[in-house]
Structures are given as C-alpha cells and as structure tokens.
Amino acid sequence: MSGEVIRRARGAVAALVLVGLVVAPWVVDDYTTALLARTLALALVGVSVALLTGVAGMPTLGQTAPYAAGAYACAVVGSRVSDVGVVQLVVAAGAGALLAALIVPLVVHARGVIVLMITLAIGELVVVVLGRWRSVTGGTDGLAGVPAVRPFWGLPALASDQGRYLYALVVVATLVGAVLVLLRTRAGLVLRAGRDDETRLRASGHRVAVHLSGAHIAAGAIAGAAGSVLVVAQQYISPADFGFDTSALLLLGVVIGGTASVGGALVGAALVIAVRDWLFGVLPGHAPLVLGALFVATVYLLPTGVNRARSRLSEAAAPQPDPPAAQERATVGEVGR
C-alpha cells in the first residue's frame, strides 16, 4: 500500500515539475528562459551519463564527445542543409551514435577507472579536433549564427527564447520518456543485471559485450540529440561548450542525483548548472567553490545520491512487513515493474 502511495506521490511530483517547466517561460525573464533551455540540453546528456554509469556500470567522463559530435553535426546541417528540427535531431543523434560506435572497441572490455581515463582522453581529443578543424567547426571561434529552427516542415521558425525553450522541453521530455520505457524492457533488465554481476550474466549465456556496446551507442545517440538541443537553444557553439569542466560537471550532477536514476540525473544536472550559472551572479568568482563543497557534502552525506537517499527515507518510513503479508505481496507478477 505504502509503495503504491509513494509511486503516486512520485508521479504527482513529476507532473507538477513538468507543468512548472511548461509555464516557466511566461514566469521568468528571457535570460533565465535561455538558461533553462541550455540546462535541459545538459540534463539530457546527464541522462546518457546515468545510463552508462549507473545502469550499465560504465562510468564515463567522455559523453561530451558524442554531445559535441551531435551539436556540430546539427549546426552544420542547420546552417547549410535544413532548418527543420526533426532533420537536425536525427542527424545529431546519428552523429553521436556513430562516434560512440567508433569508441566501443576501446571501452567495451575495460572497466572502472580505466574507462574513466579512456573516455576522458577521448573527450579531450574531440575538443582538440574541434579547435583545429577550422573549415568545418570554425576552430576555437566556433559556429555562430545558426538559423532559428522550425520544428517540422511547414511550421514557422522559432524566433523567440520561449519558442526555442518549449522545443527543447518537448525533445528532452520525449527522449527521457523513451529512455524510461527502454529501461523497463528486457534490455534494461539485462543491463542492470550486468552492473550487478557481469560474470554471472555471462554464465547465464548473455553476450555481455554486445549489451554494453548497445548501451554505449544508445547513450551516444542521446548525447548527440542533446547537442542538437544545445544548438537550437543558443544558436552558437564552440569547443568551450564541451571541455573537461562540462564532463566533470555532468558526472558530478549524476553522482549528486544518484547514478542509477534517470530522474536523479535530471535533478543533479539541473542542480549543478543552477549552482554554476545562477550563483555566478550572486557570488561572483565563488561558484566553483560552492560546487566543490556541494560535491563533498553529497558524497559524505548521501553516498548513493539524492534520489536513492529519498528511496531509503521512504523505506524507513514504511512499516516493516510481517512474513505472511510479505508473502501475499510477493507475487511473480511484480517482476515486470
């Protein structure tokens, strides 16, 4: 019963947050609206980091690589080929997935800190390439003046910050929903099992490397799509958007939110961006200090993240079941949760 109440409460909170996000552009100023749109893009990359780190058990510092690939692919297509959002989104996701697929042989057999080091190196290499491939990327100056996107053929271009924000919100909400559905399929179940005990999964006959490759490519596609959202939101990109500080910030957000939780990744990413960008105005020059303190406090007080801590609180608040009651509830049908 209490589990059902908690599920409903979580659904209600999620719905309220969504409503709040929809009405936000009419409540806050244009600067904050643009900032929210960029935060949505980073939150979506955070979801891809959570998918790899928390669900598949591959901690990564390199999701800025497919994020950048998607963003630049979107910017180039948007400037030279098509201003249709769907086209840009598909191209960006494809570019992110392609880059992730190229990286797969380097990371799929590595584990733990080794993956972190490899992905960090790849992320830095991509930033260097972006800075030097001037004919396509504009070098360190980046690509400016990307035309306003029109979401679909026949629709008007989104000229206002509100319009671009709502476009970003629809894209991010749709993709997050898709990830949540994916995690409820057999693919999600197998990924979680592999995170728990890879050797056991292999002994059950599963091709672990194939599952991890699939997860890596899917996460790359999500990060690539997030790159497209970033381009739409700020109509300008440069290598500075994809540096190590962005990678670290994303991992920090996911750790704060709880690595195994999509909702936690969204909350964590929003939190670190808020601290970085809003506190920048309130406490000039001290935002990194606050971020560092936030990270230390989170790791010390909530080692499993905000989301898991909330779950633990829920468990603690719920009455402990007596054995017969537990027996009644423990039906096999609950396996599909």
Place this chain on the structure above:
Amino acid sequence: MTGLLDAQEVSVRYGSLAALDGVDLCVHDGQRHALIGPNGAGKSTLLDVLGGSTRPQRGTVRFAGRDIGRLGPAGRARRGINRIHQRPAVFATLTAAENVVVAALPRVIPRRRWWPAGRRRAAQQLAGPLLEQMGLTAVAAVPAGHLAHGQRRQLEIAMALAGRPRLLLLDEPAAGLSAVEVGRLVELLQALPRAVAVLLVEHRLDLVYALSDTVTVLRDGRTLAAGTPDEIRTSPLVRQAYADGVA
C-alpha cells in the same frame, strides 16, 4: 562410448604445477556424476575447464558431439551447460523473480517479447513454478541481495534451471549451508528432472553418495579411480588417498 560431455586428455599447468594432467571424464545424459578428491586434486580446475572459464593447454572437450573447446562460459551456457558457483552468484539489486527471468532470456524467452507486458507474461509463466519448486515464492519480489545465503543458493539453482540446461555443474553447493539447508538442498537436487545431467564437486562424501550414481576420484591432477558410489566407498586406493590428504 561417447557421452553428453566428453573431456579427453585435459591438462592445465600453472607454471611448474600441473593442476590437471591428462584427465578424461565422460558424463552421460541424465547421469548424476560426482567428482571428489583431496584439496588440490584439480576438481575446481576441471570444472573451470568444462564451464569455459579456463582454457586447457592440452586436451579436448566435446558436448553433445560438438567440440566446445573454443567457447567461453556464455557460449557453453547457450548450448546447455550451466554452472552453480561455490559462492552463490546472483544479481543483487534485481528481485528473485527478475533474476530467474534474466537467466532464462538467452535460451527460453522468445526475442519478440522485449516489451514490458510480454516480458511480464513470460516471466510469470517461467519464474513462478521455478520459484515455487525452490520454496522461494514468498520472496519473489525481494531484491536478491536481501536474501539469506541458503535462499541465494536455492535462487541460483532456480536460475540455472531457468536456462533449461542439459548439464549442471555444481561446485560445492553445500558450502556455507546449515544442516537444515543442506537437507533441503539434497531434496531439491534429488528432484531435478532426469533430462538434466549433473556433475557435482563436493567435499561432503555423505552428499556425494546420496546424490550420485557415478563417482570419479582425482588426485594430484590425475584420475585415481572411477566407479559406482559403492565401488568408490570400498576402494583401498581411494581410502589411501583420503587418508593421505583428505580435506
């Protein structure tokens, strides 16, 4: 005569130490075959070789007539060889029922059932009876990491059976179990369908004699004797081996 599993001249060396030295082993369909011997005899190494986690320097391993020497643990599991480890290995954050479903996916649940509803139906059809058989229905929705040691052992057997194995490799399944849990384990193993052959490594000879119809004795990486439990029980060679270095 060839059996379901046929290992011939298997040798494994770790530096100058010969863990296995030209061992032959044959397990037939439905057979209950036990592997015993003093500590260091090579029992677990042979199980590693048969399960695919160790590759022998010499020798062949055939299963159902096909050479499986190049297959790893996953490939062998897909062909019907499932292993139960000395320490129960389960997916800690998944429920007991989900553990069974994951174990069943490669060989049993059709690929088209990837959608949640389809998976739930398949899970109900598959996990329910297996968990009931193992006495785990009450904890089907409990994360496996919260189960007691004995329950994890039972869950691991359910997971192994979920993959519809033709051969079960059991590595000291009674390790760490209480007397009551051992009794329950013996009942479960005796109730296994005859379509499933069993290769059991166990130190407790009372369990070996209760569960097996054929026993192979290893010593210092070589086959010392093979026969029925009665023949092994009365063999002077085996008695001598155990007197020299029994666990």
